[in-house]
Amino acid sequence: MKLKRFLGIALGAILLLALVLAYNTWSRPSRQIEVAPAPVVAVNAEAVATHLADALKCATVTGLPETAATDKEFARLREHLRVSFPRVHAALAPEIIGGRSLLYTWQGTDPSLRPIMILAHMDVVPIAPGSEGDWQHPPFAGVIADGFIWGRGAWDDKANLVASLEAAELLLAEGFRPKRTVYIASGADEELGGAQGALRIAERLRERGVRLEYLLDEGLIITQGVFPKLDPPLALIGVAEKGYVSVTLRTEGTPGHASMPPAQTPIGIMSTALARLEERPLPASLSGTVREMLEVVGPEMHGIDRIALTNLWLFKPLLVARLQKQPSTNAMLRTTTAATMFHAGNKENVLPSEVAATVNFRLVPGDSIAGVLEHVRTTIADDRIKLATTPIRAEPSKVSRTDVPAYAALERSIRQVFPEAIVAPGLMIGATDARHFAEVVDNVYRFSPMRARPEDLARFHGTNERIAVANFVEMIRFYRQLILNSM
Numbered sequence: 001m002k003l004k005r006f007l008g009i010a011l012g013a014i015l016l017l018a019l020v021l022a023y024n025t026w027s028r029p030s031r032q033i034e035v036a037p038a039p040v041v042a043v044n045a046e047a048v049a050t051h052l053a054d055a056l057k058c059a060t061v062t063g064l065p066e067t068a069a070t071d072k073e074f075a076r077l078r079e080h081l082r083v084s085f086p087r088v089h090a091a092l093a094p095e096i097i098g099g100r101s102l103l104y105t106w107q108g109t110d111p112s113l114r115p116i117m118i119l120a121h122m123d124v125v126p127i128a129p130g131s132e133g134d135w136q137h138p139p140f141a142g143v144i145a146d147g148f149i150w151g152r153g154a155w156d157d158k159a160n161l162v163a164s165l166e167a168a169e170l171l172l173a174e175g176f177r178p179k180r181t182v183y184i185a186s187g188a189d190e191e192l193g194g195a196q197g198a199l200r201i202a203e204r205l206r207e208r209g210v211r212l213e214y215l216l217d218e219g220l221i222i223t224q225g226v227f228p229k230l231d232p233p234l235a236l237i238g239v240a241e242k243g244y245v246s247v248t249l250r251t252e253g254t255p256g257h258a259s260m261p262p263a264q265t266p267i268g269i270m271s272t273a274l275a276r277l278e279e280r281p282l283p284a285s286l287s288g289t290v291r292e293m294l295e296v297v298g299p300e301m302h303g304i305d306r307i308a309l310t311n312l313w314l315f316k317p318l319l320v321a322r323l324q325k326q327p328s329t330n331a332m333l334r335t336t337t338a339a340t341m342f343h344a345g346n347k348e349n350v351l352p353s354e355v356a357a358t359v360n361f362r363l364v365p366g367d368s369i370a371g372v373l374e375h376v377r378t379t380i381a382d383d384r385i386k387l388a389t390t391p392i393r394a395e396p397s398k399v400s401r402t403d404v405p406a407y408a409a410l411e412r413s414i415r416q417v418f419p420e421a422i423v424a425p426g427l428m429i430g431a432t433d434a435r436h437f438a439e440v441v442d443n444v445y446r447f448s449p450m451r452a453r454p455e456d457l458a459r460f461h462g463t464n465e466r467i468a469v470a471n472f473v474e475m476i477r478f479y480r481q482l483i484l485n486s487m
């Protein structure tokens with residue numbers, strides 16, 4: 001009797017659970033906003049593709065030793081923009097900041113409204129030595145072929161710069177006047193950290209007492225086939241960016257002959273410390289931006305993953321365990337630990353006098369550099385090791401809001417131009433120029449309206465960087481829509 005009753009309750013509970021799961025899975029409504037696709041504005045695809053291709057011919061490379069030629073390439077790019085966008089040049093009067101960077105100001109008619117800013121850097125990373133021959137078209141030739149514009153910077157980040165200027169040029173030709181001021185800004189040293197470009201542009205705004213409504217910078221993109229069990233393209237808007245710090249660990253020993261060693265040499269001491277850091281990483285959690293992303297994407301998925309993502313209350317631990325296994329998803333859940341450098345010893349029969357190692361951490365929003373240092377100290381628990389941080393570091397960014405008009409304008413613009421795409425907030429793993437603007441704006445969004453499939457991701461900072469002409473036209477329409485939707 002007792003057993004029967006127990007089985008009855010258990011069966012009831014299972015049925016109830018199945019009902020709740022099914023209900024959550026199939027009733028959870030899509031969080032995508034309904035908008036009609038934007039009317040297609042006429043864009044001369046050939047002309048705009050040529051504008052971008054010519055911009056790619058300017059080898060505005062940073063990260064190599066500077067020569068007189070480098071400066072010439074930046075001047076050539078500025079001249080190209082001046083000639084290609086005559087209306088923009090006349091109406092938005094660009095200022096040169098920090099020698100090379102640009103700030104275009106499109107004065108709004110209503111000074112009581114906060115301005116918006118579109119940011120896109122003009123410098124590009126060098127070509128990896130030895131890979132030049134692997135390019136289907138030379139990286140600085142500005143070739144348009146097979147429906148693509150090829151070259152270094154086609155993605156990162158000249159397409160955003162040229163597309164936003166094309167959009168402004170179009171709107172000016174239509175006689176449009178913005179209600180709120182629109183800034184289009186372009187840093188010339190993003191790939192070096194932005195100290196001469198974005199940082200100074202932000203200072204200029206602060207000096208002028210400008211407070212931005214929002215800032216849009218390069219960032220996450222529109223992928224298809226990257227997110228598992230999701231068929232439509234996924235447009236992720238980066239609402240936060242991870243922080244960055246490297247910690248150096250150093251320990252000393254008495255140099256001597258290896259024939260009578262102590263129980264542990266400095267190499268052993270350091271190896272133990274590094275092994276502890278790898279074994280006990282900072283905790284993973286499914287919260288904040290990443291949780292919001294999964295909640296938005298969940299109802300759009302199919303299969304078992306949809307059940308899991310629409311029932312996080314139950315499946316969160318399982319999901320966290322699974323996401324931790326992939327480095328790319330693990331990086332979204334926690335502050336990551338990566339031992340990157342190790343220096344020790346110089347002769348096979350001599351005890352080393354000093355050992356140094358470097359561990360790179362990428363911080364999720366909510367963690368701090370001080371907290372990471374404390375974690376290292378307590379985890380290695382060895383005061384023979386001295387800790388220091390390297391000069392290049394950044395706290396994780398603030399998290400921009402998704403319930404404000406600025407985010408809505410972005411979401412709307414994406415859905416108008418890419419109607420089949422799912423829009424969700426996301427966490428940006430890399431760093432962008434946007435972080436320099438923290439003092440003049442609360443809502444920073446990191447999004448590039450570029451389409452990519454899994455096989456395209458290696459082109460980023462890699463070989464055969466390119467953008468489809470059709471996608472470039474979409475980008476222009478996106479920026480035009482965004483400016484209109486932001487007024």
Ligand SMILES: [Zn+2]
Pocket residue numbers: 121156157190218
């Ligand atoms: Zn970039």
